[in-house]
Structures are given as structure tokens and as C-alpha cells.
Amino acid sequence: MKLRAFALMALTGFATLQPARAAQDAFQLPPYAHAYEPQTVDERGQWMEADERERQIRDSPLRIREGNLETYLRTVLCHEVGQDRCAGVRIYAMEVPMFNATMMANGAMEVWSGLLLRVRSEAELAAILGHEFAHFELRHRLNGFKNQRGTSDAMAWISVLGGISNTPVGSANLSLLGSVYRFGRDQESQADLLGLKYLANSGYPAGSASLVWQSLMAEEDASALGRKQKPKQKYTAGFFDSHPASFERAARLAQEAAKLPAGGDARAKEFQEAVAPYLPRFLTAQVKLNDFGGSEYILSNLSQRSGWTGDLLFARAELHRARATPRDLQLASQFYRDAKGAGYSNPDLDRNLGLSLLRNGQTEEGRAALSSYLTAYPDASDAKAINALLAN
Amino acid sequence: MQFNTVLRASLLACGLCASTMAIGQEKTGNKEGFSLAPGTVRIMLMRPVIQVGEQSTGGMYEPNADWTTQARENIAASLHDAQSKLGNQITSYAETASGEEPVITQYSHLFGTVADSVIEYQFFPGNRLPTKKRDKGFDWAVGPGIASLKSLEGADYALFITTRDEFGSTGRKVLQIFAAMGGVSVTSGVHTGHAGLIDLKTGELVWLNADRQMGGDVRTPEGAQKRVKQLLEGFPGKPVETAALAGK
Numbered sequence: 001m002k003l004r005a006f007a008l009m010a011l012t013g014f015a016t017l018q019p020a021r022a023a024q025d026a027f028q029l030p031p032y033a034h035a036y037e038p039q040t041v042d043e044r045g046q047w048m049e050a051d052e053r054e055r056q057i058r059d060s061p062l063r064i065r066e067g068n069l070e071t072y073l074r075t076v077l078c079h080e081v082g083q084d085r086c087a088g089v090r091i092y093a094m095e096v097p098m099f100n101a102t103m104m105a106n107g108a109m110e111v112w113s114g115l116l117l118r119v120r121s122e123a124e125l126a127a128i129l130g131h132e133f134a135h136f137e138l139r140h141r142l143n144g145f146k147n148q149r150g151t152s153d154a155m156a157w158i159s160v161l162g163g164i165s166n167t168p169v170g171s172a173n174l175s176l177l178g179s180v181y182r183f184g185r186d187q188e189s190q191a192d193l194l195g196l197k198y199l200a201n202s203g204y205p206a207g208s209a210s211l212v213w214q215s216l217m218a219e220e221d222a223s224a225l226g227r228k229q230k231p232k233q234k235y236t237a238g239f240f241d242s243h244p245a246s247f248e249r250a251a252r253l254a255q256e257a258a259k260l261p262a263g264g265d266a267r268a269k270e271f272q273e274a275v276a277p278y279l280p281r282f283l284t285a286q287v288k289l290n291d292f293g294g295s296e297y298i299l300s301n302l303s304q305r306s307g308w309t310g311d312l313l314f315a316r317a318e319l320h321r322a323r324a325t326p327r328d329l330q331l332a333s334q335f336y337r338d339a340k341g342a343g344y345s346n347p348d349l350d351r352n353l354g355l356s357l358l359r360n361g362q363t364e365e366g367r368a369a370l371s372s373y374l375t376a377y378p379d380a381s382d383a384k385a386i387n388a389l390l391a392n
Numbered sequence: 393m394q395f396n397t398v399l400r401a402s403l404l405a406c407g408l409c410a411s412t413m414a415i416g417q418e419k420t421g422n423k424e425g426f427s428l429a430p431g432t433v434r435i436m437l438m439r440p441v442i443q444v445g446e447q448s449t450g451g452m453y454e455p456n457a458d459w460t461t462q463a464r465e466n467i468a469a470s471l472h473d474a475q476s477k478l479g480n481q482i483t484s485y486a487e488t489a490s491g492e493e494p495v496i497t498q499y500s501h502l503f504g505t506v507a508d509s510v511i512e513y514q515f516f517p518g519n520r521l522p523t524k525k526r527d528k529g530f531d532w533a534v535g536p537g538i539a540s541l542k543s544l545e546g547a548d549y550a551l552f553i554t555t556r557d558e559f560g561s562t563g564r565k566v567l568q569i570f571a572a573m574g575g576v577s578v579t580s581g582v583h584t585g586h587a588g589l590i591d592l593k594t595g596e597l598v599w600l601n602a603d604r605q606m607g608g609d610v611r612t613p614e615g616a617q618k619r620v621k622q623l624l625e626g627f628p629g630k631p632v633e634t635a636a637l638a639g640k
Contacts (some may be wrong), residue, residue: 023511026461038457041456041457042454042456044457044458045445045454045455045456045457046455047457048455048457048460049455056439056497056501057496058499059493059494059496059498060494060497061494061498064496092436148452149450149452149454151449151450152448152449152450152451152452153448153449153450153563154450155450156450156451156567156578157449157567159572160567160569160570160576160578163571163574163576164570164573164574
């Protein structure tokens, strides 16, 4: 009985201790300050881990080293947050076909190719970069780590003392675990707001931040429909969600943007030009995701700005060829031919056109396309396989 | 990623985790019939993966930059000592502007994966893959491509080292005592490491030593010496002073 009383005392003790633990250490300098060195034991530890991770990203085969993509991303961030702030940041463009960007404790930012395929203007890109920068400026990694440590410490004590005193502690631990996710979502909202300020102050239209999430929701709905599922957007975040619901974010960002300067040009054209050289490979990766509805949504989005170019038509053909209903095969052949007409010149087109024609029973035309693939590209790695097909 | 840590930590916190050390686990594997040429063997020490920190009350890893730096220096120094006693010449790999960094990093990852596979599928007798039974010898490699790397030229072997230390915090230790009073087992501290040698002519793994419960406090020079001795257990072709390991 005594033990039980002690356990309860300890539990209440922890409950009151929590806020004190969460209180931030006072830092003299912001983390982006010139040649900043991390200060406390925890900050130095987080930065060291981040340095190691950055080393791996720097050397990763997924990094897009070709051309000026990383330089461009940096230019956008520097324009947005200012030279003094962006000097503490390194940006790495990674070929991962998902919508994401992440910020490490030490100022290294990863931007995934899927993000670059989806955002429609420099302003939308800047909305994301500004959000990530805000995580860095507000030391969110460090504070998140401290929050998780404090909470898991309390959970450990509750488990042990609850076990000793035979007190059920499941619900106490569950709500503590939930508090970790809530803390994370609060950090996301803070970063949204600070990022939005940077966006608006740099002359980009402040409404762009909300547009990113609106478009993402539309894509998720299209993706669900393509999979014969019911589109369902959450209005609010669930218990274990790491981020606020897109719907919440879009609404909040639009509401806050209305209070800020409206801004000028979203620089859609400049963004399009910077990403254009990488578009074919980004599209190839997207098509392979087996997400017909989502990919179609992205393609139609892209075509609204640039018209149906050869690259877009080729990707559209690939999308239909992969789904491969008789209807798709016919459409695929059509889109391949349109792509050729629009100037798509890679010989892969003839091979894929030939394959979809063959599958659709149009043998003669199919064989002709495959032959012209082999003529253009006799040393292709799959030349033997294609020859075998032709010999049948 | 962060949230997985929390979940893992909270699972640990439940106090249900038993020691991960399996009875009868083997620690060392050598390629049969292999021995180092005596004397002038040149070994390239690849950038060691060293992590030193504390284990929080709830079981989370708290990286400590100062301890890690100390361990990095101490382990490198002890390695040089140990290898020169064996008559080997050891050079630490230095990052250069050769443009080979991405490939070198990939080889480090590859080595890590191969080492994990050896530990998982050959060192645990009950878990051996049919092709990795003991009578099938010790047959692992990272591929011959490593021989063509310019930045490793001049070295005969590459030595890879990984250590991870999580020293139980005061809170963790107090928790352990309270848990023990209730008859629940809570572990405090994690000290694991492995080391392996790759033949740079063939890419073959000629020796691997792994230990899930290592001794020696890597934050001190003496502790690092002990750790390095344990890491180099069974190092090919050279006798190891087993007497010094008795107090492990």
C-alpha cells in the first residue's frame, strides 16, 4: 500500500516536472549565425549526428549532382530568407519521387525530386524551403529530441512504478506518447507561420503556401480514385500524425496570408526553366510509382503550364502502357506517336511503342517500330530480347 | 525516424527487454587458410563509425559529441599501437579531392551490410543459412571492384571499425534498481562493436569480429586500448594476447 502511494506521488511529481524540463535553454546566437558552433551538450550531440548524416547524403548516389539544380534551390532560399541567414544552410537535391523536404539540426537541407515535380512556381517552392528553414532557425530538432527524451523518461518511470505498485498505467503512457506527436505537430505549425512570413516579406505571393497543400490534397484524392478507393481528407490531425492535416494547414496558411502583403510575381516561368532539364527523369520515376490517378493529376497540372510537350506525352503513354487495359494500350500507342510528333527523340519511344502495339495485336506496326528501335540503337542492352521478339 | 526512436524507447521503457546476447553466439570468423604475410602488410583504416553517448532513463540514445571525439582519437591511437606491435603499417584513410568519396562511402555501407549479414546469418548457430553452415567455410565479399579505387592504392587491406556506446545515465541506473525491486529486468548501457578486414585485391572479407557486449571505456586511452584488443580478437595470422582479455 505504501509503495502504491509512493508511485502515485512520483507520477504526480513527473506531471509537474514536465513543463520545467521543456523550458528552453537560453542561446546567445541563432543557429544560422556565421560559423556558429553548437552550444550545449545536447545541441553538440544533435549537430554531430547531423554532420554524420550529411556526409552520407553528400556522397549518396541519389544526389542530383548534374547541372545547377542545387545552386538554383539555394538562390531561391537566399532570396527568401536573406543572405545572412542562408549562409548557414547547405541544400542537397535528392532523387526520391515523393513530396518531401527535410531539415537537419546543423542546417543541411534535403529537397526531394518529387517535391520539384509537384510545386508549380518558385513561390510554392519557396513556401516549402522557408518552412524547412524555420525548423532550423527555431531549433526544432533539438527541442523535439528533448521533448521525446523527457516524455520517454516519464513513461519509463510510470511503467516501472506502476508495475511495482500494480497500478494500471496504459492510458497514462498512451496520452504521454500522444503528447510527443502533438508537440511535433505544434512545431510544424510554428514553422508554417514563420516560413509564411519569410515568403511574404520576400515579395512572393503569400497565398502560394496554401496552394501547395490544396494541390497536394487534390493529388491525394486523384490517387485514391485511381486506386478505386474513396478519397478521404482528414479535417484535423489524428493521434499519431506527425504533421497537421493538409486541410488544416491550407486553411490556416490562407487565413494568415490574408493579413500579410499580397506579394507580386510567383515566378512560375523561371521555376519551369530551372527544372526543365530534369523533368524526363523525374517523370520516369513518378510513372514507376504505380499511382495512375496521382501521376495523371501531376501530368495535367504540368501540361496546363507548358502545354503537352513531348516529355509529358511520353510519360502519359508510359502511364497507360503500365496499366495496360486494351483501352490503355490503344491510348498509349496514340500518345507515343503524339510525343514523337511533339519532338520526343529518344529511341526508347520506338521500343515502347512497338511493345504496346504488339500487346494490342497490331503485329505489323509493332514489328516496324521495334525494328526502327534496333536500327537507331543496335547496341542496346535489351537488343537480344527485342531480336528474339522479332524472330517469333 | 525520430518517432520510431520514441516508440522503441517506450518499448524498452516497459522493462520487458531481455538481454540481446544470445547464448552460444560466435564472435569471430576467419577465411580458411588465410594468413597475413608477416612484416610489411599495409592496412588502410577506413573512417571508423564511432558513436558514443548516454542512454536516457527511457532508453533513448543521447549522442555526445565530446565523448565521440575523445573515442575517435583514443581508438585511432590504440589501433596504431596494436598494429605496429604486430609489425603492420596502418594508415588512416584521408578524404581527398579524388572524386571517389561517393564510391568509398558506398563501400563503407556495403561493408556494414555484409558484416550485419555475417553476424545475423553465420555467427548465430541456430540462424545459419544453408549456404553459410560452418563446413561451407567463411565466404563473404564486397566484390572485386574495390581493387580499382585509386584512393586505396598502395594498401593491401582495408580495416573497417564500428563501435557504439550508450552509457547508462544516472536516471537509467536508478530506474534499473527500482525495476529490479519489482522483479523486472531493465538493461542499462549498450556497448557493441565490430571490425573486419577486406582484402583489397579480391574484395573478400578475410576476418570479421563482432561483439554485442564490449568492455573498455572508449572515452579514456586505457579503455580504448582494451576495446581495441577486443575488436582485434582473432585478427588473422597474428597471435592475440588472450591473457590481457581475461579481465574483460
